[in-house]
Structures are given as structure tokens and as C-alpha cells.
Amino acid sequence: MPSRGRFPSSQFIQLSDWCGLIDCGEGAQIQMNNFHIKRNKIKHIFISHLHGDHVFGLPGLLGSYNHFNRKDPLIIYGPSGIKKMIDTIAEVSGAHYNYQLEIIELDHSQAGCIAISDKISIIHFPLKHRIPTIGYRFNYNEESINIRKSSIEEYGLSIEEIKSIKSGNNLIRHDGEKITWKAVADIKVISKSYAYCSDTIYDLTIIPHIQSVDYLYHETTYLDGMELEAADRMHATLGQAADIAVKAGVGALITGHYSSRYANLKVFGEAAKELPLNVILGREGLQIDL
Ligand SMILES: [Zn+2]
Numbered sequence: 001m002p003s004r005g006r007f008p009s010s011q012f013i014q015l016s017d018w019c020g021l022i023d024c025g026e027g028a029q030i031q032m033n034n035f036h037i038k039r040n041k042i043k044h045i046f047i048s049h050l051h052g053d054h055v056f057g058l059p060g061l062l063g064s065y066n067h068f069n070r071k072d073p074l075i076i077y078g079p080s081g082i083k084k085m086i087d088t089i090a091e092v093s094g095a096h097y098n099y100q101l102e103i104i105e106l107d108h109s110q111a112g113c114i115a116i117s118d119k120i121s122i123i124h125f126p127l128k129h130r131i132p133t134i135g136y137r138f139n140y141n142e143e144s145i146n147i148r149k150s151s152i153e154e155y156g157l158s159i160e161e162i163k164s165i166k167s168g169n170n171l172i173r174h175d176g177e178k179i180t181w182k183a184v185a186d187i188k189v190i191s192k193s194y195a196y197c198s199d200t201i202y203d204l205t206i207i208p209h210i211q212s213v214d215y216l217y218h219e220t221t222y223l224d225g226m227e228l229e230a231a232d233r234m235h236a237t238l239g240q241a242a243d244i245a246v247k248a249g250v251g252a253l254i255t256g257h258y259s260s261r262y263a264n265l266k267v268f269g270e271a272a273k274e275l276p277l278n279v280i281l282g283r284e285g286l287q288i289d290l
């Protein structure tokens with residue numbers, strides 16, 4: 001439930017100059033204002049499932065884009081039913097959008113890949129929850145040619161030569177000297193990944209999809225001791241999320257989607273200290289540099 005200082009789910013992700021939004025709970029636009037996120041930068045929206053706490057901010061955002069003079073197309077990914085939801089709201093409210101809106105319904109029963117660019121890809125995979133639900137893994141991979149500092153001095157490389165080598169060229173100097181880029185540079189690989197798993201029951205079958213991600217956001221609706229309630233409502237506890245994170249070898253677990261029964265989130269912080277992995281307490285406005 002929205003409450004003082006606590007909003008339903010929505011996350012903003014930026015990989016290089018590409019930006020996306022993951023879920024769009026009620027109040028997401030207010031938080032975009034509070035945290036200086038420019039709506040128009042969002043190229044794609046990824047909806048996990050159609051429970052209101054993940055999607056009730058979406059109609060408002062789509063309407064606001066008219067006022068923000070959005071020109072770029074917008075693509076929304078989500079489970080089956082999302083097209084009907086958005087189209088019905090547009091129809092009964094008389095909304096029309098001054099930009100190109102595409103809604104792509106994903107098969108929530110199996111994993112797949114969305115290629116955004118040669119560097120960015122998104123894996124979607126099934127989560128087990130009360131209605132069709134999808135998890136997302138965001139991958140960023142970049143290879144670049146990195147010139148060794150010692151080589152710059154050794155060969156007396158000029159700025160023009162450095163630029164040429166960085167583009168993957170070999171050099172032939174005026175005196176006929178050949179310098180291959182491999183002689184002076186290494187391939188630098190930048191690899192970043194982030195996975196979003198909400199909402200879901202404790203489910204070990206997601207592990208292959210989230211293996212070794214740098215950061216895993218996994219819902220922690222309840223504290224330990226509430227496993228029966230969690231299973232009954234198809235949510236997870238902190239301990240269950242941690243177990244999955246450890247088994248998947250993730251860099252860090254980000255918690256969130258706390259039940260409103262916990263008035264103060266300090267209890268999650270205290271419980272997290274006992275866990276055998278790096279846990280970051282998810283909170284409003286938390287910003288993580290991948
Ligand atoms: Zn849900």
C-alpha cells in the first residue's frame with residue numbers, strides 16, 4: 001500500500017545512454033519529480049505483472065507524456081493482458097497519445113531475450129506468483145581497446161595514433177615501422193548485470209536466469225518466520241531471497257516490496273546483518289551505481 005514515505009514498486013534503470021523503467025506503481029511520477037528523473041529519457045517500460053502495486057501508475061504516465069511533448073516511440077513489455085488493460089483505459093477515458101506507443105506481450109511461461117542494442121540485452125523469465133509474472137535481467141556488455149600507458153611512452157604514440165588504435169587499426173608509420181594494436185593495447189571488457197524479481201514465491205528454478213548478476217533485486221515481502229504466509233500469498237521472505245541470491249552467486253541482494261505490516265524497515269536491516277552475503281536495504285530513492 002502507498003503510505004507515508006513508501007510507494008509501490010517502480011525502478012528506473014540507465015545503461016550508458018539507454019534508459020528504461022521497471023514497473024510503474026502508483027506515485028511513480030511523483031517520485032520521478034522528487035529524484036529528478038526525466039520521463040522522456042525512458043525508452044522502454046518493463047512490467048512484471050498486472051497487480052495494481054506494479055502497474056497503476058502507468059496510465060497516468062502515458063497521459064503525461066502528451067504534456068511532456070514526447071516525440072520518441074515508447075515500447076511497453078509485459079505479460080498477456082497488458083494490452084487490453086492499456087487499450088481499455090484509453091478507450092473509456094478518451095485518452096489518445098501523441099507519440100507512437102507499442103505494447104508487446106511476452107510469453108510469461110518461458111524465458112526469452114530482448115535485444116536493445118549490440119551492448120544491451122534483456123532476458124525475461126517466468127516468476128511464480130498469483131497471476132502471470134515476469135522477471136527481467138538486464139545485461140550490459142562492452143568491449144573496448146585499452147592502450148597500455150607504458151606503450152604510449154615506449155612508442156611515443158601521438159593523439160592521432162592513439163585514436164586510430166582505439167578504433168582497432170594497426171599503425172604504419174612514415175618510416176615504415178608497423179605497430180599492431182595488440183602490441184600496445186588490451187581488450188577491456190565491461191560487463192554489468194541487474195535482475196529484477198518481484199513478485200515471486202521462493203522458487204529455485206529462477207537461479208539459472210539470475211546466475212552471477214552484479215545486483216539482484218528480489219522481493220522480501222516478509223521477515224523469516226512468515227514462510228507459510230509467504231507461500232500462501234505467493235511472496236518470499238528475506239531468508240528465502242538470500243538463499244536464492246547465495247545459490248545464484250550474485251554480487252549483492254537488494255531487498256524490497258515490504259509488507260505494510262512492518263511499520264519500520266529497521267527490522268529488515270537488523271535481520272540482513274545476520275545473512276552471509278552483501279545485502280542492500282531497498283528504500284525510496286535508493287540509487288545504485290552498477
Ligand atoms: Zn503481485
Ligand SMILES: [Zn+2]
Pocket residue numbers: 051053054199257
Ligand atoms: Zn506487488
